Amino acid sequence: MEDSMIVVTTPTGQIGSRLVLRLLDQDRKVRVVVRDASRLDDSVRERVETVVGSHDDPAVLDQALSGAEALFWLVPPNPRAPSALTHYVHFARAGAAAVARHDVGHVVGVSSAGHGWPVPAGVLSAAFAMDAELSASGAAYRALSMPFYMENLLRQLDAICAQGAFHLTCAGDLPLALIATRDIAGVAAGLLTDLSWTGQRNLPVFGPDRLTPDGMAEVIGEELGRPVAYRRVAIDDYASLLRSQGAGDQTVKDVTDAFAAQDHGIYDEDWAAAEPTRTDFRTWCREVLKPAADARTS
Numbered sequence: 222m223e224d225s226m227i228v229v230t231t232p233t234g235q236i237g238s239r240l241v242l243r244l245l246d247q248d249r250k251v252r253v254v255v256r257d258a259s260r261l262d263d264s265v266r267e268r269v270e271t272v273v274g275s276h277d278d279p280a281v282l283d284q285a286l287s288g289a290e291a292l293f294w295l296v297p298p299n300p301r302a303p304s305a306l307t308h309y310v311h312f313a314r315a316g317a318a319a320v321a322r323h324d325v326g327h328v329v330g331v332s333s334a335g336h337g338w339p340v341p342a343g344v345l346s347a348a349f350a351m352d353a354e355l356s357a358s359g360a361a362y363r364a365l366s367m368p369f370y371m372e373n374l375l376r377q378l379d380a381i382c383a384q385g386a387f388h389l390t391c392a393g394d395l396p397l398a399l400i401a402t403r404d405i406a407g408v409a410a411g412l413l414t415d416l417s418w419t420g421q422r423n424l425p426v427f428g429p430d431r432l433t434p435d436g437m438a439e440v441i442g443e444e445l446g447r448p449v450a451y452r453r454v455a456i457d458d459y460a461s462l463l464r465s466q467g468a469g470d471q472t473v474k475d476v477t478d479a480f481a482a483q484d485h486g487i488y489d490e491d492w493a494a495a496e497p498t499r500t501d502f503r504t505w506c507r508e509v510l511k512p513a514a515d516a517r518t519s
Protein backbone atom coordinates (compact mmCIF):
# COMPACT_ATOMS: atom_id res chain seq x y z
CA MET A 222 0.00 0.00 0.00
CA GLU A 223 3.08 2.29 -0.08
CA ASP A 224 1.82 3.94 -3.24
CA SER A 225 -1.75 4.46 -2.07
CA MET A 226 -3.16 7.91 -2.77
CA ILE A 227 -3.61 10.09 0.33
CA VAL A 228 -5.87 13.14 -0.04
CA VAL A 229 -5.20 16.12 2.22
CA THR A 230 -7.67 18.97 2.80
CA THR A 231 -6.47 22.39 4.13
CA PRO A 232 -2.85 21.88 2.91
CA THR A 233 -2.10 25.56 3.63
CA GLY A 234 -3.30 25.36 7.25
CA GLN A 235 -1.26 24.87 10.41
CA ILE A 236 -1.90 21.13 10.60
CA GLY A 237 -2.42 20.36 6.91
CA SER A 238 0.81 22.03 5.75
CA ARG A 239 2.89 20.11 8.27
CA LEU A 240 1.10 16.90 7.40
CA VAL A 241 1.85 17.27 3.68
CA LEU A 242 5.56 17.75 4.43
CA ARG A 243 5.64 14.65 6.59
CA LEU A 244 3.92 12.57 3.91
CA LEU A 245 6.27 13.86 1.21
CA ASP A 246 9.26 13.10 3.47
CA GLN A 247 8.07 9.49 3.32
CA ASP A 248 7.67 9.65 -0.48
CA ARG A 249 3.92 9.12 -0.27
CA LYS A 250 1.53 9.94 -3.08
CA VAL A 251 -0.36 13.04 -2.01
CA ARG A 252 -3.28 14.89 -3.57
CA VAL A 253 -4.28 18.19 -2.00
CA VAL A 254 -7.55 20.09 -2.15
CA VAL A 255 -6.73 23.78 -2.12
CA ARG A 256 -8.65 26.96 -2.93
CA ASP A 257 -5.61 28.81 -4.21
CA ALA A 258 -2.68 26.64 -5.32
CA SER A 259 -0.33 29.65 -5.35
CA ARG A 260 -0.47 29.54 -1.55
CA LEU A 261 1.42 26.23 -1.56
CA ASP A 262 5.22 26.36 -1.37
CA ASP A 263 6.79 25.72 -4.79
CA SER A 264 8.60 22.68 -3.39
CA VAL A 265 5.26 21.22 -2.29
CA ARG A 266 3.30 22.14 -5.44
CA GLU A 267 5.83 20.31 -7.61
CA ARG A 268 5.42 17.08 -5.66
CA VAL A 269 1.66 16.80 -5.09
CA GLU A 270 -1.42 16.42 -7.26
CA THR A 271 -3.61 19.48 -6.88
CA VAL A 272 -7.38 19.77 -7.00
CA VAL A 273 -8.49 23.38 -6.88
CA GLY A 274 -11.62 24.27 -4.93
CA SER A 275 -13.23 23.93 -1.55
CA HIS A 276 -13.92 20.57 0.07
CA ASP A 277 -17.58 21.39 0.71
CA ASP A 278 -18.14 21.16 -3.06
CA PRO A 279 -19.25 17.66 -4.22
CA ALA A 280 -17.68 18.13 -7.67
CA VAL A 281 -14.34 19.09 -6.12
CA LEU A 282 -14.56 16.11 -3.78
CA ASP A 283 -15.33 13.79 -6.72
CA GLN A 284 -12.14 14.93 -8.41
CA ALA A 285 -10.14 14.68 -5.19
CA LEU A 286 -11.32 11.29 -3.98
CA SER A 287 -11.25 9.37 -7.25
CA GLY A 288 -8.95 6.39 -6.64
CA ALA A 289 -8.00 7.59 -3.13
CA GLU A 290 -7.40 5.17 -0.27
CA ALA A 291 -7.17 7.67 2.57
CA LEU A 292 -8.37 11.17 3.44
CA PHE A 293 -7.25 13.80 5.93
CA TRP A 294 -10.31 15.85 6.77
CA LEU A 295 -10.43 19.25 8.48
CA VAL A 296 -13.36 21.66 8.55
CA PRO A 297 -11.91 25.18 8.21
CA PRO A 298 -12.79 27.57 11.02
CA ASN A 299 -15.37 30.13 9.87
CA PRO A 300 -16.32 32.71 12.49
CA ARG A 301 -18.77 34.27 10.02
CA ALA A 302 -20.85 31.08 9.63
CA PRO A 303 -24.39 31.52 10.97
CA SER A 304 -23.76 28.64 13.38
CA ALA A 305 -20.82 26.34 14.05
CA LEU A 306 -23.10 23.29 13.89
CA THR A 307 -24.51 24.21 10.48
CA HIS A 308 -21.02 24.92 9.17
CA TYR A 309 -19.42 21.67 10.38
CA VAL A 310 -22.35 19.51 9.34
CA HIS A 311 -22.52 21.15 5.90
CA PHE A 312 -18.85 20.27 5.24
CA ALA A 313 -19.11 16.85 6.89
CA ARG A 314 -22.17 15.76 4.89
CA ALA A 315 -20.45 16.67 1.63
CA GLY A 316 -17.32 14.82 2.78
CA ALA A 317 -19.12 11.72 4.05
CA ALA A 318 -21.21 11.38 0.88
CA ALA A 319 -18.10 11.64 -1.31
CA VAL A 320 -16.19 9.15 0.86
CA ALA A 321 -19.07 6.70 0.40
CA ARG A 322 -19.34 7.38 -3.37
CA HIS A 323 -15.64 6.71 -3.89
CA ASP A 324 -15.33 3.93 -1.32
CA VAL A 325 -12.44 5.64 0.46
CA GLY A 326 -11.28 3.16 3.10
CA HIS A 327 -9.76 5.40 5.80
CA VAL A 328 -10.51 8.90 7.04
CA VAL A 329 -8.65 10.87 9.70
CA GLY A 330 -10.64 13.90 10.92
CA VAL A 331 -9.63 16.87 13.05
CA SER A 332 -12.12 16.98 15.90
CA SER A 333 -11.95 18.07 19.52
CA ALA A 334 -11.48 16.34 22.83
CA GLY A 335 -14.55 15.93 25.01
CA HIS A 336 -16.91 13.60 23.13
CA GLY A 337 -19.88 12.70 25.30
CA TRP A 338 -19.90 16.05 27.18
CA PRO A 339 -23.45 16.25 28.54
CA VAL A 340 -24.28 19.87 27.66
CA PRO A 341 -23.82 21.90 24.45
CA ALA A 342 -20.20 22.96 24.00
CA GLY A 343 -20.57 25.26 20.99
CA VAL A 344 -17.92 24.78 18.34
CA LEU A 345 -16.67 21.62 20.10
CA SER A 346 -20.13 20.00 19.84
CA ALA A 347 -20.17 20.96 16.17
CA ALA A 348 -16.97 18.95 15.68
CA PHE A 349 -18.61 15.97 17.42
CA ALA A 350 -21.53 16.23 14.99
CA MET A 351 -19.00 16.19 12.13
CA ASP A 352 -17.58 12.93 13.53
CA ALA A 353 -21.02 11.35 13.55
CA GLU A 354 -21.49 12.19 9.87
CA LEU A 355 -18.08 10.85 8.85
CA SER A 356 -18.45 7.72 10.98
CA ALA A 357 -21.65 6.96 9.09
CA SER A 358 -19.79 7.05 5.75
CA GLY A 359 -18.68 3.43 6.04
CA ALA A 360 -14.96 4.29 6.12
CA ALA A 361 -12.66 3.42 9.00
CA TYR A 362 -12.51 6.70 10.93
CA ARG A 363 -10.31 8.28 13.58
CA ALA A 364 -11.54 11.51 15.19
CA LEU A 365 -8.35 13.20 16.37
CA SER A 366 -9.47 14.65 19.70
CA MET A 367 -7.42 17.63 20.80
CA PRO A 368 -7.44 20.24 23.53
CA PHE A 369 -6.24 23.89 23.23
CA TYR A 370 -3.70 24.46 20.44
CA MET A 371 -0.47 26.10 21.60
CA GLU A 372 -0.56 28.03 18.30
CA ASN A 373 -3.64 29.92 19.53
CA LEU A 374 -1.13 32.03 21.48
CA LEU A 375 0.52 33.20 18.25
CA ARG A 376 -2.56 35.35 17.67
CA GLN A 377 -1.55 37.24 20.82
CA LEU A 378 2.05 37.75 19.83
CA ASP A 379 1.67 41.53 19.59
CA ALA A 380 0.24 41.73 23.10
CA ILE A 381 2.88 39.35 24.43
CA CYS A 382 5.69 41.38 22.85
CA ALA A 383 4.33 44.89 23.41
CA GLN A 384 2.42 44.58 26.70
CA GLY A 385 4.04 41.48 28.21
CA ALA A 386 0.65 39.82 28.65
CA PHE A 387 -1.73 37.31 27.12
CA HIS A 388 -5.44 36.82 27.75
CA LEU A 389 -7.82 33.87 27.97
CA THR A 390 -11.14 33.36 29.71
CA CYS A 391 -10.05 30.48 31.96
CA ALA A 392 -8.93 30.73 35.58
CA GLY A 393 -5.23 31.45 35.99
CA ASP A 394 -4.75 28.55 38.38
CA LEU A 395 -6.68 25.87 36.49
CA PRO A 396 -4.59 23.41 34.41
CA LEU A 397 -5.25 23.68 30.68
CA ALA A 398 -4.37 20.76 28.41
CA LEU A 399 -2.35 21.75 25.35
CA ILE A 400 -1.19 20.38 22.02
CA ALA A 401 1.26 21.62 19.37
CA THR A 402 -0.11 21.44 15.83
CA ARG A 403 3.04 19.73 14.60
CA ASP A 404 2.24 16.82 16.93
CA ILE A 405 -1.29 16.59 15.51
CA ALA A 406 0.24 16.40 12.02
CA GLY A 407 2.59 13.69 13.27
CA VAL A 408 -0.25 11.54 14.59
CA ALA A 409 -2.25 12.07 11.39
CA ALA A 410 0.77 11.10 9.27
CA GLY A 411 1.22 7.91 11.29
CA LEU A 412 -2.39 6.89 10.72
CA LEU A 413 -2.43 7.78 7.03
CA THR A 414 0.76 5.87 6.24
CA ASP A 415 -0.22 2.67 8.03
CA LEU A 416 -3.78 1.80 7.09
CA SER A 417 -3.95 -1.37 9.17
CA TRP A 418 -6.47 0.20 11.61
CA THR A 419 -10.17 -0.51 11.41
CA GLY A 420 -13.46 0.69 12.89
CA GLN A 421 -14.42 4.12 14.07
CA ARG A 422 -13.21 5.77 17.20
CA ASN A 423 -11.98 8.91 18.89
CA LEU A 424 -8.25 9.24 19.41
CA PRO A 425 -7.18 11.69 22.13
CA VAL A 426 -4.10 13.64 20.99
CA PHE A 427 -2.56 15.63 23.87
CA GLY A 428 0.83 17.15 24.58
CA PRO A 429 2.82 15.89 27.55
CA ASP A 430 2.13 18.73 29.98
CA ARG A 431 -0.92 20.51 31.29
CA LEU A 432 -0.08 23.96 32.65
CA THR A 433 -2.15 26.63 34.33
CA PRO A 434 -2.29 29.91 32.39
CA ASP A 435 -0.18 31.46 35.18
CA GLY A 436 2.34 28.65 34.67
CA MET A 437 2.26 29.20 30.91
CA ALA A 438 3.03 32.90 31.45
CA GLU A 439 6.03 31.95 33.57
CA VAL A 440 7.42 29.59 30.90
CA ILE A 441 6.80 32.13 28.10
CA GLY A 442 8.58 34.81 30.14
CA GLU A 443 11.55 32.55 30.82
CA GLU A 444 11.89 31.58 27.18
CA LEU A 445 11.45 35.13 25.84
CA GLY A 446 13.71 36.58 28.53
CA ARG A 447 11.19 39.19 29.71
CA PRO A 448 8.27 39.17 32.16
CA VAL A 449 4.95 37.94 30.78
CA ALA A 450 1.69 37.91 32.74
CA TYR A 451 -1.60 36.08 32.28
CA ARG A 452 -4.70 38.26 32.45
CA ARG A 453 -8.09 36.60 32.72
CA VAL A 454 -10.94 38.06 30.69
CA ALA A 455 -14.43 37.47 32.08
CA ILE A 456 -16.50 35.42 29.64
CA ASP A 457 -19.20 38.19 29.50
CA ASP A 458 -16.56 40.77 28.58
CA TYR A 459 -15.24 38.46 25.88
CA ALA A 460 -18.80 38.05 24.52
CA SER A 461 -19.16 41.86 24.41
CA LEU A 462 -15.86 42.12 22.55
CA LEU A 463 -17.06 39.57 19.95
CA ARG A 464 -20.35 41.49 19.54
CA SER A 465 -18.46 44.76 19.08
CA GLN A 466 -16.56 43.04 16.26
CA GLY A 467 -19.85 42.17 14.55
CA ALA A 468 -20.43 38.60 15.78
CA GLY A 469 -24.06 37.47 15.91
CA ASP A 470 -25.73 35.86 18.92
CA GLN A 471 -25.20 32.27 17.75
CA THR A 472 -21.51 32.84 17.02
CA VAL A 473 -21.03 34.35 20.46
CA LYS A 474 -22.83 31.37 22.00
CA ASP A 475 -20.73 28.88 19.99
CA VAL A 476 -17.53 30.43 21.29
CA THR A 477 -18.57 31.11 24.89
CA ASP A 478 -20.19 27.66 25.33
CA ALA A 479 -16.91 26.10 24.17
CA PHE A 480 -14.86 28.22 26.59
CA ALA A 481 -17.25 27.42 29.43
CA ALA A 482 -16.94 23.70 28.69
CA GLN A 483 -13.17 24.10 28.66
CA ASP A 484 -13.31 25.77 32.09
CA HIS A 485 -15.51 22.97 33.40
CA GLY A 486 -13.13 20.22 32.38
CA ILE A 487 -14.34 18.98 28.98
CA TYR A 488 -10.83 17.79 28.15
CA ASP A 489 -10.15 15.96 31.44
CA GLU A 490 -11.37 12.49 30.52
CA ASP A 491 -9.46 12.38 27.23
CA TRP A 492 -6.37 13.82 28.92
CA ALA A 493 -6.36 10.89 31.33
CA ALA A 494 -6.62 8.39 28.45
CA ALA A 495 -4.17 10.02 26.01
CA GLU A 496 -0.74 8.75 25.13
CA PRO A 497 1.25 12.02 25.28
CA THR A 498 2.86 13.43 22.15
CA ARG A 499 6.41 14.85 22.16
CA THR A 500 6.21 18.63 22.19
CA ASP A 501 5.95 20.10 25.68
CA PHE A 502 5.01 23.75 26.18
CA ARG A 503 8.55 24.95 26.96
CA THR A 504 9.94 23.30 23.80
CA TRP A 505 7.15 24.86 21.76
CA CYS A 506 7.90 28.30 23.24
CA ARG A 507 11.60 27.88 22.42
CA GLU A 508 11.15 26.50 18.91
CA VAL A 509 8.01 28.27 17.68
CA LEU A 510 6.95 31.22 19.86
CA LYS A 511 10.40 32.74 20.43
CA PRO A 512 11.45 32.76 16.74
CA ALA A 513 8.06 34.31 15.87
CA ALA A 514 8.52 36.95 18.59
CA ASP A 515 12.09 37.65 17.48
CA ALA A 516 10.92 38.08 13.87
CA ARG A 517 8.22 40.51 15.06
CA THR A 518 10.62 42.66 17.09
CA SER A 519 13.66 42.61 14.77
Ligand SMILES: NC(=O)c1ccc[n+]([C@@H]2O[C@H](COP(=O)([O-])OP(=O)(O)OC[C@H]3O[C@@H](n4cnc5c(N)ncnc54)[C@H](OP(=O)(O)O)[C@@H]3O)[C@@H](O)[C@H]2O)c1
Pocket residue numbers: 231232233234235236237255256257260274275276277295296297298331332333334344348367368369370373402
Ligand atom coordinates in the same frame (compact mmCIF):
# COMPACT_ATOMS: atom_id res chain seq x y z
N1 LIG B 1 -7.55 26.05 17.96
C1 LIG B 1 -7.84 25.09 18.82
O1 LIG B 1 -7.50 25.19 20.01
C2 LIG B 1 -8.55 23.85 18.35
C3 LIG B 1 -8.76 22.79 19.23
C4 LIG B 1 -9.41 21.62 18.74
C5 LIG B 1 -9.79 21.55 17.41
N2 LIG B 1 -9.57 22.61 16.58
C6 LIG B 1 -9.97 22.48 15.16
O2 LIG B 1 -8.81 22.60 14.35
C7 LIG B 1 -9.20 23.07 13.06
C8 LIG B 1 -8.26 24.20 12.64
O3 LIG B 1 -7.04 23.63 12.18
P1 LIG B 1 -5.82 24.54 11.72
O4 LIG B 1 -5.39 25.39 12.88
O5 LIG B 1 -4.82 23.65 11.07
O6 LIG B 1 -6.52 25.47 10.63
P2 LIG B 1 -5.94 26.81 9.98
O7 LIG B 1 -4.47 26.91 10.15
O8 LIG B 1 -6.81 27.93 10.46
O9 LIG B 1 -6.19 26.57 8.44
C9 LIG B 1 -7.43 26.74 7.84
C10 LIG B 1 -7.34 26.08 6.50
O10 LIG B 1 -8.64 26.02 5.93
C11 LIG B 1 -8.59 26.54 4.59
N3 LIG B 1 -9.88 27.17 4.33
C12 LIG B 1 -10.37 28.30 4.89
N4 LIG B 1 -11.63 28.50 4.45
C13 LIG B 1 -11.91 27.51 3.58
C14 LIG B 1 -13.06 27.18 2.79
N5 LIG B 1 -14.17 27.91 2.83
N6 LIG B 1 -13.00 26.08 2.01
C15 LIG B 1 -11.89 25.32 1.99
N7 LIG B 1 -10.79 25.56 2.71
C16 LIG B 1 -10.80 26.65 3.50
C17 LIG B 1 -7.42 27.51 4.59
O11 LIG B 1 -6.93 27.57 3.28
P3 LIG B 1 -6.78 28.87 2.37
O12 LIG B 1 -7.22 30.04 3.19
O13 LIG B 1 -5.32 28.86 2.00
O14 LIG B 1 -7.67 28.59 1.22
C18 LIG B 1 -6.43 26.77 5.50
O15 LIG B 1 -5.72 25.78 4.80
C19 LIG B 1 -10.66 23.52 13.17
O16 LIG B 1 -11.50 22.54 12.59
C20 LIG B 1 -10.87 23.60 14.67
O17 LIG B 1 -12.19 23.38 15.05
C21 LIG B 1 -8.95 23.74 17.01
